[in-house]
Amino acid sequence: MVRAKYVRFSFTGYLVVLISVMFIITVILSFKLLTIDQCNCLVPDIVKYGIRPTTKLISSKHRLAVLVPYRERFEELLEFVPYIHNFLNNQQISYNIFILNQVDAYRFNRASLINIGFLHTKHDFDYIAMHDVDLLPLNSNLSYAYPKQPFHLAAPDLHPKYHYSKFIGGILLINREHFEIVNGLSNRYWGWGLEDDEFYVRLKDAHLNVTRPENISTGVNNTFRHIHGKDRKRDTTKCFNQREVTRKRDRQTGLHDVRYNILGYKNLEINGAPATIINIQLICNHTATPWCDCSPQKSAKV
Ligand code: UDP
Numbered sequence: 330m331v332r333a334k335y336v337r338f339s340f341t342g343y344l345v346v347l348i349s350v351m352f353i354i355t356v357i358l359s360f361k362l363l364t365i366d367q368c369n370c371l372v373p374d375i376v377k378y379g380i381r382p383t384t385k386l387i388s389s390k391h392r393l394a395v396l397v398p399y400r401e402r403f404e405e406l407l408e409f410v411p412y413i414h415n416f417l418n419n420q421q422i423s424y425n426i427f428i429l430n431q432v433d434a435y436r437f438n439r440a441s442l443i444n445i446g447f448l449h450t451k452h453d454f455d456y457i458a459m460h461d462v463d464l465l466p467l468n469s470n471l472s473y474a475y476p477k478q479p480f481h482l483a484a485p486d487l488h489p490k491y492h493y494s495k496f497i498g499g500i501l502l503i504n505r506e507h508f509e510i511v512n513g514l515s516n517r518y519w520g521w522g523l524e525d526d527e528f529y530v531r532l533k534d535a536h537l538n539v540t541r542p543e544n545i546s547t548g549v550n551n552t553f554r555h556i557h558g559k560d561r562k563r564d565t566t567k568c569f570n571q572r573e574v575t576r577k578r579d580r581q582t583g584l585h586d587v588r589y590n591i592l593g594y595k596n597l598e599i600n601g602a603p604a605t606i607i608n609i610q611l612i613c614n615h616t617a618t619p620w621c622d623c624s625p626q627k628s629a630k631v
């Protein structure tokens with residue numbers, strides 16, 4: 330009798346211990362799985378952009394998307410990607426390079442490409458560099474750190490070619506919040522020029538101060554290298570009422586209404602430096618901006 334009672338108690342005891350052990354193991358295992366998922370934060374980015382950890386230990390907590398408007402500048406691209414990769418690694422910047430490759434038949438639209446690059450990276454990056462493919466920073470004091478205010482790196486007193494005081498082209502760093510406040514860049518600028526001047530007015534209207542590098546003593550000749558190929562003609566054609574419209578501040582278009590298709594992503598590596606190419610097909614509203622196509626047949630209809 331006593332013995333039977335002892336055996337029954339012991340069996341229940343074992344059962345309780347077994348259930349408790351299984352419970353503890355389950356808790357430990359699920360905690361471990363959770364920890365792996367949470368810490369392996371780069372997984373979705375690798376799938377999307379092919380992001381790989383940079384070679385150096387990164388101290389910066391903000392992430393930079395280098396947005397490069399691009400079409401048919403392969404020679405420049407081959408130089409740009411490895412160069413900027415090393416430059417940013419030396420500054421311990423956490424970044425990715427995105428080549429915004431315009432693949433449609435319309436005239437080049439630098440501003441719309443940057444808007445699209447921003448829309449596609451804003452969830453994973455805290456600030457952007459609008460970066461010409463042919464402008465290489467030479468002075469290591471040119472900082473690509475997170476900008477509290479829009480930071481114009483290719484300042485007029487440092488850029489090899491453009492020296493007017495309101496110039497903000499070439500290389501401009503801006504944080505995500507500020508780029509959104511001004512609704513990005515205007516989409517009306519097809520062909521070369523003026524989209525950056527219009528953006529300057531957007532920043533001014535939003536009371537954002539453009540800051541520039543200080544204490545750089547290398548001047549206009551030795552601060553940047555402009556690797557703009559000699560045979561690269563700038564598309565300065567004006568057709569329809571382009572001249573008139575693009576001289577004015579655009580209060581309508583920008584981030585929220587840029588129209589396009591993404592035709593694909595490709596990850597490439599140049600001398601060990603990774604970059605992501607985004608193939609972008611822009612869509613033109615021919616009624617609003619007929620000058621997206623200035624070919625003689627189109628322009629003759631005016
Ligand atoms: N760009 C391009 N293909 C073009 C025109 C422009 O890739 O056909 C890009 C490229 O990043 C270039 C930038 O737009 O650096 C500015 O154009 P460009 O160099 O012609 O202007 P610049 O500042 O030299 O007057």
Ligand code: MN
Pocket residue numbers: 461463555557
């Ligand atoms: Mn150039």
